[in-house]
Amino acid sequence: MGGIFQIDEAQFIKQAKQFQLPGQTIAVVKNNAYNYGLEFAVKAFAISGIRAFATTSVDDAVKIRQMCGDSADIMLMNPTTDFKRARMFNLDITLPSPGYYDTYKEELQGLNIHLEYAGLFNRSGLADITELKYILEDMKQSGIELNFKGLWTHFGYSDEFDGIYETERANWLQFVKDVKTLGVEPSVIHAQNSASYVRDGLFNGHSHVRLGIGLYGSKPYADLDDRDFIQPAVLSAPIIQFRSLTAGMTLGYGAAFKADSDCKVAIVDIGYGDGVLRARAGFECEIGGRTYPIAALMMSHMAVLVDDEVTADMDVYLYNSRLRIDKYTELGVGANSEQLGALNYQSLGREIIYDV
Ligand SMILES: Cc1ncc(COP(=O)(O)O)c(C=O)c1O
Known part of the structure; x- marks a missing residue:
């Protein structure tokens, strides 16, 4: 058995409870709920009190509806053309552009629509208020009636502190005002x-975060207290074997590691194919409560420089309460969502720890 991604359900729920804005939180559960597992996460969020979910996938949105019943609000953040399922499963949809409106205005009638504003992030959404004016004018002329239930944007700079977020936020707040001025x-x-x-x-x-x-x-972002963010996940893997290297010997593709002196290396049953980012090489992992440097990462294997304290029956930890995902974000390994999103659901084992 290779790497195992282990989630503590009670910790997960505790974090969801302490971070959410009660009654006003939409939980983003895209990409398999940041790889915590869609079904697990939706259920746990529901236990924590969350009743609204957003995703990019219609298939996932349908699963959420089937899990949560009629009481949940479910929103698609990507534009969809699957109007049939949006109607059948009461999924809120996104209107991202005048072009989308022009193409699908007939089908959009009767659906709950969230207008998207592009803002500085500019991935998708209306560029400015003239685009909404155009849509409203065309609706009048074509006799189209649409239900603009929601209005949203996404901030691309809110974890940066160089002033761009302030501009992004101001542009958005002005857009909200302008939308209301048009009677929407x-x-x-x-x-x-x-x-x-x-x-x-x-x-x-605003109604929701x-x-x-x-x-x-x-x-x-980095400048926050660890205690306010309980990481409910642990990633570990077993040792397969040890290698003894003498000074000057190399190991891994392209001699990824070269021994400066005689040393011992543990070969661990996990690699970048399982989703450990290659940039993690050089940083530490934990074995028996002590930290050891990762010497090299291969597709299915990881080499760790160890000492005689480490024995074959010990597990090697990549993430745990001390080795935090956000710590490696700070150290430049990859954004939180990049580290989580890379985890290979097919190759890693998954264990949920339930409070009994
Ligand atoms: C459209 C949208 N909204 C909300 C979020 C949630 O962002 P975060 O994970 O930073 O809270 C994301 C994440 O990428 C997103 O793409």
Whole structure:
């Protein structure tokens, strides 16, 4: 058995409870709920009190509906053309552009629509208020009636502290005002990801925050207290064998590691094929409560420089309460969501620890 991604359900729920804004949180569960597992995460979020979910996948949205029943609000953050299932499963959809409106205006009638504003992040969404004016004018002329239930954007700079977020936020707040000036009054207004929520609390006039990483227990930016973010996951793998190297010997592809002196290396049953980012090589892992440097990462294997304290029956930890995902974000290994998103669900074992 190779690497195991272990999640503590009670810790997961505790974090979701302590981070959410009660009654006003949309949980982002895209990409298999940041790889915590869609079904596990939705169930745990529901236990924590969350009733609204956002994802990019229609298949996932349908699963959420089947799990949560009619009481949940489920929103698709990507534009969809699967209007049949959006209707059948009461999924809120996103309107990202005048072009999408022009193509699908007939099909959009009767659906709950969230208008998206592109803002500085500019991945998708209306570029400015003239695009909404165009849509409203065309609706009038074509006799189209649409239900603009929601209005949203996504911030790309809320974890940065160089002033761009302030501009991004100001542009958005002006857009919200302009939308209302046109007589559109969405009941659900949501813009803030974890970093923006921590920095600003809920914006005035907004109904929800739309949170991902903070709910999953990683800090959205470095300058925050670890105690406010309980990481509910542990990633570990077993040792397969030991190698004894003499000074000058090499190991791994392209001699990834070269022994400066005689040393012992543990070969561990996990690699970048399982989702450990290659950038993690050079940083530490933990064995028997002590830290040891990762000498090299291969597709299915990891070489760790060890000493005689380490025995073959010990597990090697890549993430645990001391080896935090957000710590490696700070150290430049990869963003929190990059580290989580890389985890290979097919090759890693998964264990949920339930409180009994
Ligand atoms: C559209 C959208 N909203 C919300 C989030 C949640 O962001 P975070 O995980 O930083 O809270 C994401 C994450 O990438 C997103 O793409």
